Amino acid sequence: MLDWLTGYFMGWFAVLGLSTLLFALRRGRKPGPLPEPLPRVSILIAARNEEAAIGRCLASVRALNYPAHLLEVLLGDDASTDRTRAIAEQVMHDYDGDFQCVNISDTLGFARGKANVLAHLARVATSDYYFITDADIAVPPTWIEGLLPYAQPGVGTVTGLTVVEGPRLFDRLQGLDWLISLGLVQVVSDFGVPVTAMGNNMLVTRAAYQATGGYEQLPFSVTEDYELFKAVLRQGFTFRNVFRPEVLALSLPIATVARLLHQRRRWLRGVEALPWWLQLGLVYYALFYLALALLAWTGGLALAAQVWLTKMVLQGLLAAICFRRLGRRPPLELLPVFELYTIFLTAGLGAFRALRLKFDWKGRVYK
Known part of the structure; x- marks a missing residue:
């Protein structure tokens, strides 16, 4: 079990670390000129x-x-x-x-x-x-x-x-x-x-x-x-x-x-229409906290805490780059609370999906 969890977290951090590096190095597509004359x-x-x-x-x-x-x-x-x-x-x-x-x-x-x-x-x-x-x-x-x-x-x-x-x-x-x-x-x-x-x-x-x-x-x-x-x-x-x-x-x-x-359940309908390999990647990403709980049980709380801290550091680095790219101050002080927010949201959405509850949006109810 411990070997499996080690492989999972190595892959998880590799994906997040590579994504952060690619985002930091990205130049993006340069826009073309505005049309002349300006269109309506x-x-x-x-x-x-x-x-x-x-x-x-x-x-x-x-x-x-x-x-x-x-x-x-x-x-x-x-x-x-x-x-x-x-x-x-x-x-x-x-x-x-x-x-x-x-x-x-x-x-x-x-x-x-x-x-x-x-x-x-x-x-x-x-x-x-x-x-x-x-x-x-x-x-x-x-x-x-x-x-x-x-x-x-x-x-x-x-x-x-x-x-x-x-x-x-x-x-x-x-x-x-x-x-x-x-x-x-x-x-x-x-x-x-x-x-x-x-x-x-x-x-x-x-x-x-x-x-x-x-x-x-x-x-x-x-x-x-x-x-x-x-x-x-x-x-x-x-x-x-x-x-x-x-x-x-x-x-x-x-x-x-x-x-x-209700908002995120609505968005999840869009996620469910993504290509299978992207859905699989998102499931892999979302299993982090379940894997962390298993690691605490099999490898001890200290090891789990180190893994969790590594996640916060990497995620904080990505957040800092995102916010600064837009000229905004990154709220890095929120990262510990953000972990609790993410755990709750992941669990809530999982229950919402498993129970197949209807969701309400703008006063209208959808299955």
Whole structure:
């Protein structure tokens, strides 16, 4: 047993160490120049009962550096029962660009939920570039000119970065979790392996979107962004993931542990659609704490503590590089608590998956 565990941890640390080294050495793809003349672009935002967040989101859209007369902002009001629409119209009053609040009252084809909202908005959009974000996101002023240069011929999707930001310890742990995960995703993406796209910070070209038939023609999924991403790739388009401060969006945190588990269970549906070898790698990565418990039982607490400390050091190094690459201070003081957060999240998601519980998202329940 001890030999097996030794081999497991050697492999685990080799993968994390190599990933950290590759990320530290990466130069990334250089963006092309901005198109001349600057094109008109569409910003698509799905909203359902977002009165607490939509003002912040739209204020960040108003603050974009991109010329307002070239922006078409489309907000899809998905049967909200609160003041989402009223607040949105108030914030966007006298906006120099085009703003339209689209009432979503019917469904298109197979689309449901957010996918249905985006299907409607894509039909209304008049530009060749769809910039998609969420109501709980504040995009940076450089968002459009940060993503647009990567939408070169043949590229269907361009994905930016999103990190959670909030004052509570729980909020900061979510932020650390997001950025470490996105750093690892970037390493794989830089080798041309399509892992995922994020529907809260994504550019999709009209050509790529229409080639798929749109959301109304895609199988329903609670991870609609990944479903679209796969469909775009099947049509022969490529992708870009951009790890740069110019495209760093800020997400409001999930308020409760229960809501966080529902969010991550939804994301897990996307993970379950990944290629088998990537799924196997993620399972290998996630078994760390079970293997650590077995090591404490067979090899003693002191040896297990050394292995755990090694993990924190390596993970802290990756976190430091990720945060500093974006000009942000790495919260390394959170690493011990982050371990407890990760253990709880892993166990909670495992129970959620094993019991096949339904999950609630935006007031809608999915199996």
